[in-house]
Amino acid sequence: MVHQHFKLVDVMTAAENIVIGQEKGVFTSKKRMAQEISALNEKYGLKIIPDKKIYNMSVSEKQSVEIMKILYRGADVLILDEPTAVLTPQEITALFDILRRMKEQGCSIIIITHKMAEVMDISDRVTVLRKGESIATVVTKETTPKQLTEMMVGGSVSLEIERPKVTLSEKPLLSVKNLTKRDYEGVNVLNDVSFDIYGGEILGVAGIAGSGQKELCEIIAGLDKANGGEITFDGDSILGLSPRAILKKGISMSFVPEDRLGMGLVAGMSVTNNVILKSYNRNRGPFLDRKFAKSLAEQIVSDFDISTPSVNHEVKKLSGGNIQKVLLGREIWLAPRVLITAYPVRGLDIGASYNIYRVINEQKKKGVAVLFIGEDLDVLKSISDRLMVIHSGEVIDIVDPEEVTKEDIGLMMLGHHREEGAV
Amino acid sequence: MDILNEISLFLQTSVQMGTHILFAIVGGIICEKVGNTNLGVEGMMLMGAAMGFTVACSTGNPVLAVLAAGAAGLAGALIYAFITVTLRGNQVVTGLVLTIFGTGFAGFIGKSVSGNIVPESVVSAFRPYDIPILCDIPIIGKALFSQSIYVQMALVVAILAYFYINKTKMGLYMRAVGENPAAADASGVNVTFYKYFNILLGGFLCGVGGAYLSIVFLTTWQDNVTAGAGWIAVALIIFSTWNPLKAILAAYLFGMLKGLNFKMQGWGIQVPSQFLEMLPYVATIVVLVFITLRKKKENQPPKALGDPYFREER
Numbered sequence: 217m218v219h220q221h222f223k224l225v226d227v228m229t230a231a232e233n234i235v236i237g238q239e240k241g242v243f244t245s246k247k248r249m250a251q252e253i254s255a256l257n258e259k260y261g262l263k264i265i266p267d268k269k270i271y272n273m274s275v276s277e278k279q280s281v282e283i284m285k286i287l288y289r290g291a292d293v294l295i296l297d298e299p300t301a302v303l304t305p306q307e308i309t310a311l312f313d314i315l316r317r318m319k320e321q322g323c324s325i326i327i328i329t330h331k332m333a334e335v336m337d338i339s340d341r342v343t344v345l346r347k348g349e350s351i352a353t354v355v356t357k358e359t360t361p362k363q364l365t366e367m368m369v370g371g372s373v374s375l376e377i378e379r380p381k382v383t384l385s386e387k388p389l390l391s392v393k394n395l396t397k398r399d400y401e402g403v404n405v406l407n408d409v410s411f412d413i414y415g416g417e418i419l420g421v422a423g424i425a426g427s428g429q430k431e432l433c434e435i436i437a438g439l440d441k442a443n444g445g446e447i448t449f450d451g452d453s454i455l456g457l458s459p460r461a462i463l464k465k466g467i468s469m470s471f472v473p474e475d476r477l478g479m480g481l482v483a484g485m486s487v488t489n490n491v492i493l494k495s496y497n498r499n500r501g502p503f504l505d506r507k508f509a510k511s512l513a514e515q516i517v518s519d520f521d522i523s524t525p526s527v528n529h530e531v532k533k534l535s536g537g538n539i540q541k542v543l544l545g546r547e548i549w550l551a552p553r554v555l556i557t558a559y560p561v562r563g564l565d566i567g568a569s570y571n572i573y574r575v576i577n578e579q580k581k582k583g584v585a586v587l588f589i590g591e592d593l594d595v596l597k598s599i600s601d602r603l604m605v606i607h608s609g610e611v612i613d614i615v616d617p618e619e620v621t622k623e624d625i626g627l628m629m630l631g632h633h634r635e636e637g638a639v
Numbered sequence: 640m641d642i643l644n645e646i647s648l649f650l651q652t653s654v655q656m657g658t659h660i661l662f663a664i665v666g667g668i669i670c671e672k673v674g675n676t677n678l679g680v681e682g683m684m685l686m687g688a689a690m691g692f693t694v695a696c697s698t699g700n701p702v703l704a705v706l707a708a709g710a711a712g713l714a715g716a717l718i719y720a721f722i723t724v725t726l727r728g729n730q731v732v733t734g735l736v737l738t739i740f741g742t743g744f745a746g747f748i749g750k751s752v753s754g755n756i757v758p759e760s761v762v763s764a765f766r767p768y769d770i771p772i773l774c775d776i777p778i779i780g781k782a783l784f785s786q787s788i789y790v791q792m793a794l795v796v797a798i799l800a801y802f803y804i805n806k807t808k809m810g811l812y813m814r815a816v817g818e819n820p821a822a823a824d825a826s827g828v829n830v831t832f833y834k835y836f837n838i839l840l841g842g843f844l845c846g847v848g849g850a851y852l853s854i855v856f857l858t859t860w861q862d863n864v865t866a867g868a869g870w871i872a873v874a875l876i877i878f879s880t881w882n883p884l885k886a887i888l889a890a891y892l893f894g895m896l897k898g899l900n901f902k903m904q905g906w907g908i909q910v911p912s913q914f915l916e917m918l919p920y921v922a923t924i925v926v927l928v929f930i931t932l933r934k935k936k937e938n939q940p941p942k943a944l945g946d947p948y949f950r951e952e953r
Binding site: 217219222223224225226227228232233235236237238239240241242243244285 | 806807808809810811812814815818819821822823825826827828937939942
């Protein structure tokens, strides 16, 4: 089983991670581990350096190590949970090559994914699950994405993400100029980032996870300090303002981190309490207006169709999709003029994802400037009005999503500029 | 020549004064490597000191005394392991409580044996002896090769612990448990077993370390005999970056600071003894300040240190 979130020990080498739980005898031998690993490397076309530490590895290398862990155990059945969520298109192609090779060697592979294109590309047969029930198993060649989606959602849905035309505001609502941020080791995590967002526009951001998305969000929201550059909102500089002051101006952020609960919501608190976290200071006096908060929570629950036993239910006991709806619902209720949303559909099923796209589009129609940080390039291409590609904290290019191919975007995500001829 | 001789005697004393700390640091490292902060080191040392002393007095058998001391430390560690691993209690609080319990336990046991002196059979077994030729090496000869077997045992234990942690299969698994228990679990490592085994092993060593003070160093019972050595050990675990070989250095360095206290008076240097007694503790604080400045990944604490492991947690 290859988990969606890797289960690797960072400070150990690839070899050590692979043999955990499998060593015979009392002592470990680096030489023997390396030999066994290179034999498997050759057999399946993997490229793992046994002595490399995990923390020095890229995401796709880590994934190879996870796959190797399974092969090392001599398993014939491989289960991959959302293996492509963090990979670039090129890395996905490489992964699929390895998987095909394993298939030829007689392995059985189960791949769990929410990306329809991949299902059609790699699988021989597809099983559709819905709410813990197996709906149907079909042969891939005899089916279509539309048919599969209908089975998943249990009704007909349109797979088109609409991109309503909205008249843009005259001036950019939010503009970021030459923003630079260094981490504590002095490495630039954001390097000279500049962009504008107009009201009524969705600016998509594509990039490999950890390319500076988190830092960008945090600086705009006032949670982190920049080392240089400026951010203006409607003409006023907002750099250095406190998060509350920024929130008051109408900039709202919903960041869905990998573990979904990292920031934004407090896992052990009820839906109501989470909802008032950002609006408690609107009422006067030392006591909370619980009645108002409760009705607000109930409104969000019904508006967003969140399934929860009650608004007093702890957030951590809800499913991932519902948690994200609570987060997004709260941010939108604040009626922001700029909405920053990062990975809002992470881990959601197709039906819930489309709901969220719809909600974001509605905000756009209201004239809100939306910064949409996403993972799925298909979605990014269809929802954004303009698409910004970042790599290691640098803006590689801002492109018209209609004009570029996914492969181009993938190359840019790896840091190649379009002029460099590699495309 | 005279100065050389003086230095070699000073080093010999320093090593003796660092021995109990060395046991405790190594025990603590083993415990922390599986992801458990154990603040009960002091308590387990005291339990070991009291039990070791009692058994030494009543049986006169040195081996039994050491084993009893280890068993007492292990019993303390068992309480800690049960609460933190099985019941997933808070490690810091549990460790603190273990220390308070251990202090009380040692005081209680010690009351019945206070006034006794360790019998000659035990004293002679742990008397410093010269290893021929080696002990004549200038400066470090006396420090390493003209010592009690108990002192040398500490060195051997530290070196063995290094090999255990870094070169064996069990060591690899225990490190995996301490760094990322979910990864270890998914790879088929029994997390609970490895936690228990290593916490108990660590407790055993702490107990043995405590007994060094009561049966070898002092040979009489004295209340609160460790005088905070367990706490210093906890700090030195970080100083040694979880590496038993560096623990040797750390322990003997602190032994030196303690040794200064004795020697300075002999050398006729007038420094208030209270100031010298304070030195090891000041040094601990200084050391902790400096090591937080280090950034190298390998020198960081085990990643899952302090977190109870619960398979279904997300």
